Amino acid sequence: MTARQPSRSQSDQSQPKAAKAPAFLPGPADEAASAPPARSRPRRAASHGVRPAPPLTPEDRERLLTGSHHDPHALLGAHTVRGGVALRILRPYAQGVTVVAKGLRAELHDEGEGLFSGVLPALRTVPDYKLLVTYDDTELELHDPYRFLPSLGELDLHLIGEGRHEELWKALGAERTVHQDVTGTRFTVWAPNARGVRIAGDFNYWDGTGLPMRSLGGSGVWELFLPGVGEGALYKFDITRPDGSHTMRADPMARRTEVPPANASIVTASHHVWHDGEWMAGRAGRPVHEAPLSIYEVHLASWRPGLTYRQLAAQLPSYVKDLGFTHVELMPVAEHPFGGSWGYQVTGFYAPTSRMGTPDDFRYLIDALHRAGIGVIVDWVPAHFPKDDWALAEFDGRPLYEHTDPERAAHPDWGTLEFDYGRKEIRNFLVANAVYWCQEFHIDGLRVDAVASMLYLDYSREHGEWSPNVNGGRENLDAVAFLQEMNATVYRRCPGVVTIAEESTAWDGVTRATHHVGPGGFGGLGFGLKWNMGWMHDSLEYVSKEPVHRKYHHNEMTFSMVYAYSENYVLPISHDEVVHGKQALVSKMPGDWWQQRANHRAYLGFMWAHPGKQLLFMGQEFAQGAEWSEGHGPDWWLLDPSYSAEPDHRGVRDLVRDLNTAYTASPALWQRDTVPEGFAWVDGDAAEDNVFAFLRFAADGAPLLSVSNFSPVVRHEYRLGVPQQFAAWTEVLNTDAARYGGSDVLNPDPLKPESVPAHGRPASLQLTLPPLATVWLRPT
Missing domain, CATH: 2.60.40.10 (Immunoglobulins)
Structure with a gap:
């Protein structure tokens, strides 16, 4: 579950300051x-x-x-x-x-x-x-x-009423348009409980008296076309609540906003010309679970603090490409008032944060990543929203986006509100939002945050604080239906996009197709991949132990293979694991500085070889010792040769580059990630030795042998059983190499199998296992 900070109150920011009288503009x-x-x-x-x-x-x-x-x-x-x-x-x-x-x-x-x-x-x-x-x-x-006649068509209103408008952003919000041969902006907002709605903006001194909107029947939509209002205009909706009081609200469908803490919506239109046609045409060519997927997780605002989207476009793609990652995952980019929430408390679901530039500037960054051959996954947060009184909370005077039952509306952990997934218009708002990011910004994947908090009615609630569903169970049936609809819609409309669930429980069928019903009676949720939180917690618990104690925790490294094929998994070492006292990855490791780095390298080698895709948070690729802070980002100075002539941090970064290179070039490590035929233990019981050895197999049967020695001693002539048909095995990666900062205990020459049975196989190798290291070997 993603760590969060409480949302800063924005009540004192709810009204934009009166702008100075602008120069004469049309309309x-x-x-x-x-x-x-x-x-x-x-x-x-x-x-x-x-x-x-x-x-x-x-x-x-x-x-x-x-x-x-x-x-x-x-x-x-x-x-x-x-x-x-x-x-x-x-x-x-x-x-x-x-x-x-x-x-x-x-x-x-x-x-x-x-x-x-x-x-x-x-x-x-x-x-x-x-x-x-x-x-x-x-x-x-x-x-x-x-x-002017209404500028919203009957089909739009019908689809909105049905909760099936898959391009909702084209019907609601502020749309620059030509209507009845006049150029202006169409303003529309869904506020079914309002007694009236007016438009206030910098074009009328924030006084909406002269611009009341009309209600379009029973749809709950209010509309007004304003001739002459163009791009860059600031606006809000002045809503008359059912009790006659007024509230000034930002547009829920705004596609651009002011820079926080200011919070007005901005009329915008895209003028970006995409140059990623080759990428978009080819991304659907191979199912993601049968393709290499190595993810670099980034918090854009702190990767290089102070950079704009366009400045990031000049640096981030080349850095990620050099390290060999196939994708970046961006922590939430949707607009949020409090930077300390890292984007997980969203107020502008349709607007990229304006802190780093305009929506077209964000498109420019995505375009640059695609042209560098890098896919883009974005964190998406449909689980909750903050209570800021200028945003979604009781938007039109009554609960609208949140559940009408206060027990169902209030999120017990984060001081936020949960969406009412049972209301068709809210499902539409969120499903269309998922499509919007993929369609309008060419996003290649959505990592859906906090899925577990959506699925269970009793999530973080004590007995008596929740009510069971109609079947007497604890499952949130509305949320299940919403996630199924979202996944089905995204996959249908956006070929090549993958959805990824951060789901921390054993919910059955997270990555099963929605039409396949499981033992629990539910259809699959329809995600493409799921974060393997169990592997993450277990493996980090193991490597944090002193080597002398690791034999008592051996099963924490092997248990993941008991359920490895129950879902399609991503192995995440995410931002959540390197903040709030959890320590950076290298600092979790026991021993002195040399041993910590060796453990760090051995763990990454084990992770890259384990079934499942992998994700690594920024800073961990060069063994940053300090916890991540959104205030200053990674400690890039650690990579400066003037800081240290030793390859302490540069060596770890070089290892990550080589891991990605060898991984991408080895179909055995990704082609059969989700089927048992792609994996076989050689020795999963060597607890006394702290050794884990297993084989990975490509679709054509070509194997790769991974051996991890999590003890600080060199093990000579260590015998491991291997398939018999190969003449020799060559070391393709060794995390103990001197260039990575290791002791350089290698297997430099090809290793020839002997006809000595071992581990249930007729042939075996004798190799040298370096201390606190992972070795990969490939047959020749």
Whole structure:
């Protein structure tokens, strides 16, 4: 489970600071630039021939001005009436409003409180009109937002209502568009409990009075098209709650945000031109569990602190490629208010964090990694969200994204809220979000965080703090259905993408297909891979022991093979294992500095040879001794030759490079990761010797022998049984080599098998086992 920090309160940041009046911009931004500071203005006489429009009822007027009207377009804009066309305009702070069209110029009557109206005689149809709005000595020509038809189609509304809109981000949020031949931005938001919704932004001094949105029927969606509002505009939704109070909320579907702690949403559009066509065309060519997968886990903000996405693109791909990793895994990049949460408390699920640049800057980084031949996996957090009062919590005045049952809504560990997976619109929000990252940013994999906390109703809850499901069990059936739908949708829409579960229990069928029902009666969850948390905990427990005590813990290194083929596994040494007092990987090892590094190297050699893909967190590739901190990142200075002429840290990094090179070149280490035929123990019972020896097999039967000696003594003429048909075995990797910082106890010459039975095989080798080292041998 991923470590978290409590979310910092952002209540004092919930309202953006009033911006200085911008330069004249088209549309509502012009209005903001010129709007006087007070709404009360002297009334002006109307143009000759324009008679007053029938007044609004007191109820409609109040609802309109307080932001509680569900259909402002019925009151505002132009409508044909007996004897002409009636217009009503809501322009707070304006001194006057004149309607202009071909052959027409008519000044409207001032009704007070920003309302202007009139009936234009002798018109049978609504003309293509504009507004001249006067503020003090400034007159602006503007489009009227209330003359436009709804900009969201019936199919979109139907799919939203069904909870099946797989490209939801194209229907909700802020979409730069051309509507009825006018360029502007369509704003849409789902707020079914709201009495009214208005748009506030830097284009109207954060006063949404003049921009109420319309409700689109029973969908719960509110919409307004704003002509002239373009990229870079800041906005929020001013929501009138059921009790009549107001709350200013960031857009749940925002695709760009301000840099925290500011939290307004930003209108954006992508202009990035992708250059990774070759990568995208080829990534689906081979199932991921039958391909090499070696993952370098990165916290982008601290890998090289201070770098932007584009600066990272100039450094990260070449570093990862040089070390031979096939993929990077990025800790969450979705927007989050508190940097100390490492991204695991998300408020902007559709927005890459703005701390390092724009969404297109992030695309540029992904593009650069792909062009370097590096796949990109992103941590995705659908398990919970923070309680910040400008974000998702009680978004429209009532529980909406969270469960309506307080016991089900509050996460007991992290001070956050859990999603209501039983509500179709919430499932849609999350499923579409998974598709969004893969489709819009060309992400190659999603590592889904904290799956166990989603699957169990009693997760971290005591007796009496949870209620069983309809079958009397502890399984969260809604979460199961959501994960199955998410996986099925992602795999169908995004060929070549892999989903990976961080699931810390023995839930049956995490990586089984959704249509295959297991012994527990559930279909598989449909993930491609699962983190092997059991292997991680057991193996780290073993290597942390002094060698003299390891024989009593031997089974902790062999037990993983009892269940190795129950799921498709990744072996993770992740950020969670090197923070909060757990120590860096090398610092977990016993002994002096030489022994710690030797143990570290031997463990990596064992890990790379063990069935399953592997993941290593940044800094561990060069045996950083200090725990990771998001404040300063890896200790890169340890690699500087001026710090030490010895290969202490550079040697470990060289080993990781060679491990990846040999791994990728050895199908035996990855081709049959998920089937028993790909593995065989040679000697899994040498507890007294602290030795583990096993064979890995490629699809064509070609073997690789891995031998790990976790004792500090050299073992000469150590006999191991091997397949008989090979003439000689050659050492292809030895973690004790001098260039890695080892004692250079090697097997330099090819080893010829002898016809001496051993370990149930008719032939055997005698080799030298270096101290605290792993050796790989391949037949010739």
